[in-house]
Amino acid sequence: MIKSIYCVLFFRYLPSLAAMKYILVTGGVISGIGKGIISSSIGTILKSCGLHVTAIKIDPYINIDAGTFSPYEHGEVFVLDDGGEVDLDLGNYERFLDIRLIRDNNITTGKIYQAVINKERRGDYLGKTVQVVPHITDAIQEWVMKQARISVDDDGVEPQVCVIELGGTVGDIESMPFIEAFRQFQFKHEYIIHDPVVLFFRWDHSTSMFCQKTKPTQNSVRELRGLGLSPDLIMCRCATVLETSVKEKISMFCHVEPTQVICVQDVSSVYRVPLLLEDQGVVDYFCQRLNLPVEMRSRKMLTKWKEMADRSDKLLEQVSIALVGKYTKLSDSYTSVIKALEHSALAINYKLDVKYIDSADLETSTLKEEPVKYHEAWQKLCSAHGVLVPGGFGVRGTEGKMLAINWARKQNKPFLGVCLGMQLAVCEFARNVLGWEDANSTEFNPESKHPVVIDMPEHNPGQLGGTMRLGRRRTIFTTRDSVLRKLYGDVEHVDERHRHRFEVNPELKHHFAKEGLHFVGQDVEGERMEVIELQDHCYFVGVQYHPEFTSRPIKPSPPYFGLLLAAAGKLQSYLAKGCQINIGVWLLVILVKN
Known part of the structure; x- marks a missing residue:
């Protein structure tokens, strides 16, 4: 044809x-x-x-x-x-x-x-x-x-x-x-x-x-x-x-x-x-x-x-990432996410295998109605080297996403949550670690007694188009021990693109820090939580922004790069070598060697 x-x-x-x-x-x-x-x-x-x-x-x-x-x-x-x-x-x-x-x-x-x-x-x-x-x-x-x-x-x-x-x-x-x-x-x-x-x-x-x-x-x-x-x-x-x-x-x-x-x-x-x-x-x-x-x-x-x-064609080792989302029937729904994963996989000389999982298939309701689909979804998740929960809107499939996040957290599997993925990681932690059983986002349950994710009224004047918190915004790292900060080259701040109406409730952040979930990145005013990291985990990171939009073939996005490194078992050695500061230069060295 x-x-x-x-x-x-x-x-x-x-x-x-x-x-x-x-x-x-x-x-x-x-x-x-x-x-x-x-x-x-x-x-x-x-x-x-x-x-x-x-x-x-x-x-x-x-x-x-x-x-x-x-x-x-x-x-x-x-x-x-x-x-x-x-x-x-x-x-x-x-x-x-x-x-x-x-x-x-x-x-x-x-x-x-x-x-x-x-x-x-x-x-x-x-x-x-x-x-x-x-x-x-x-x-x-x-x-x-x-x-x-x-x-x-x-x-x-x-x-x-x-x-x-x-x-x-x-x-x-x-x-x-x-x-x-x-x-x-x-x-x-x-x-x-x-x-x-x-x-x-x-x-x-x-x-x-x-x-x-x-x-x-x-x-x-x-x-x-x-x-x-x-x-x-x-x-x-x-x-x-x-x-x-x-x-x-x-x-x-x-x-x-x-x-x-x-x-x-x-x-x-x-x-x-x-x-x-x-x-x-x-x-x-x-x-x-x-x-x-x-x-x-x-x-x-x-x-x-x-x-x-040439390098892409010669790759032999494979790393698999479970992409748990709402629109997995069309890969174009996550084009930039897939490209960011590909850039990172190419950087570490691995062939990428994306396992698309409809988050709703992980829920118990699917087990009752379509048990085969339920077990296939969980088999894909459990066989992956890492888990990614990207952004999205709407309540459908959110419980399934939290089940995937819970599994990654407990099994010490590399995890990256982007935008809604980060928000749901906070909700999951609040429910299963802090004991707040009804913890949720006000987007999905406005009556929750523990609204760990709340809306931003100034960005939602009643219209859908162009009313979110959009575009390039600055994130300040609040600690030098952050894994993501090291992956970015030990910088004090990063500028990344945002697209969201909801944010983590800043009034509740101290409850999470006590149990090991740290908010290591905030906006310039210190009011919005931008980056989360879980201590004593191989790689459990959530970002409110969308780093995939700025990923490039020879300069992969650091959050995605960290996920692929962790999934391939190479993150700790990479961090121990100082992260090479400039990922682009590091990649060019690899290109010359190959």
Whole structure:
């Protein structure tokens, strides 16, 4: 089966690199085929040429942002430094390019219409009739051009190339204003490269195999050309390498050279996608069309990616982590969590095995109704080397999560609780160690006599969207003996991203410390509990923030890194060696040795 990604590149062809270049990646006949990874890989290739790259994700839905989505709808909600709740693809951009984006790098139909309506209410259109064309399309173009020039690096340098991913599929009613906006946009820039993504497949009953068929690609390209966008590069997502005859047929009917038909077949890891594009001459194509000087083709970044991909393929030892959550039927619900685990496993030269466990399956109610499912869930938990309880919302499955936490605490199994996972660890400890049988969060039991987790009214004014404690906040370590502090490099404070409405009740913290559960990290004001650690345990850590959002392939998140070290039995030796202070440098040393 082949799926293709239509990628449109807009740029001004000038000898100087000062002019902004734009790359638009669009979809074909179906969505969810990897446009985000393709866009991130294109950015990685351009960054390897020494360019400053930024990225924009366009989502045609009317929602203002992704904050109120169910994870089963669009996957996880990714949180940025400024508190923006955005599409998970922005997480791919940040991880691949090692940049920090802001909320306006995620454009939605809701944001565009809201901006235009606000201008109309102010009278900015001077009594004109406000229409999709030109007002909505102009607003889209203005937003893109403005956002593309905002620095995403710490050095404050303005980006030179902006990769734009347009979500959805060709022909969607929701996408039409954006397609029209970019049809107009291409005439403001002298050169355009368009990369469509299409679908090739047909089930051959005689051989029970998928055959590579080009008709869906032809139809998709025909429709795009009818809307005013013509492809320059066609990136084909497929299970196996694209046959030469198929490439030639696409070339003939889609008006591109065979070298402009790029095959992105299934590979062992996402680290190989930029390498796959490089092997097919995409770097040289970009350098030629973007008029990049030869000396800028350093390729150092791609060398790093090749080393990571090669190491990932050669891993033999395996470490398993039980992910106990509410949305385990869709792995995209925990994309950043899985990536953070992968980064950490790669750092210690282990292959990651994630055991997905629906927390509700661990509860006694499941034992009565579906005993097989109950025993399978517990078998997965008991066979794992470590336990992770990620963030989430709602009461369903919370008792099962606390059962998993209780098991990890009693069995001295490495445990990491993130956001809700930390809050439930406090509830479990209160119930089973302090003896407060009804201890709970007011989110689940407002009438509890022992509300160990309470809400933050100032962040919950009656609306769901954008009303939580969001974005980058500082956590102060209160003791030098903290395991997590050592993993962070013995720093006094860390800045991590938050997304929560509830917090541990600070008035009750002294009860926990007496029994060995210490709050070793607090916010700047000392009012909110940010990090918990259990003494006399191999690794029992909870964090109120979401460290997975800032994890990088060569700089894994310290809380996840500690979990994997403990699960592999290497934490104590690592701590004894001083933690190497800089995890990134330590990893680069490992890369060189391998």
